[in-house]
Amino acid sequence: TLDTLEQEHLCCAISDKKHQPGVLQKKAWLRDRIAEGHVFRKLDTKGKVLIEYAPVETAWVPVAGENYLYIYCLWVAGSYKGKGYGKSLLLSCIDDARRQGKSGVCILSSKKKQPYLSDKRFLMQFGFQVADAAGSYELLALRFDETCLPQFTPTVKKLAIDSTDLCIYYSAQCPFTL
Numbered sequence: 001t002l003d004t005l006e007q008e009h010l011c012c013a014i015s016d017k018k019h020q021p022g023v024l025q026k027k028a029w030l031r032d033r034i035a036e037g038h039v040f041r042k043l044d045t046k047g048k049v050l051i052e053y054a055p056v057e058t059a060w061v062p063v064a065g066e067n068y069l070y071i072y073c074l075w076v077a078g079s080y081k082g083k084g085y086g087k088s089l090l091l092s093c094i095d096d097a098r099r100q101g102k103s104g105v106c107i108l109s110s111k112k113k114q115p116y117l118s119d120k121r122f123l124m125q126f127g128f129q130v131a132d133a134a135g136s137y138e139l140l141a142l143r144f145d146e147t148c149l150p151q152f153t154p155t156v157k158k159l160a161i162d163s164t165d166l167c168i169y170y171s172a173q174c175p176f177t178l
Helices: 017-034 087-099 120-124 155-157
Strands: 039-042 049-055 069-078 104-110 130-134 137-143
Touching: 017 039, 017 155, 049 104, 069 087, 087 104, 104 120, 104 130
Parallel strands: 069 104
Antiparallel strands: 039 049, 049 069, 104 137, 130 137
């Protein structure tokens, strides 16, 4: 919450002094995003066990949709794997979406398992289905009602940039962007 953000350990970020500028940027970014409905939920530990999600309408991703929650990150690493924490975090997001009257939950995955993307097979156990695809990337959705599924934006579907000039993508969402 805004009240606890400053004292929290952001387990997706390395906590040594070298990475503190990134951690501070992530906290500032979160402070602004919480007002938009962004949720950063983690296990009460310094391990990498977390879920981050937001309403798709305010999510910083090229996904178009209405009334869905978009999961930015579902991460369980190291000795925490295989203990049900990923399931617990995912179910908490699904429950939150239902409480908010959302039409569903969506997340980026891929046809084949890739680093830093949630495992499609894991998500399909909870009823997620492929809502859209672009190259090897897939947008998975768990739909609660008959509303339209979220989709990648047209620029994603092209899998190309319009300009041959230098193109730099930057986001303050993750401290590893420094």
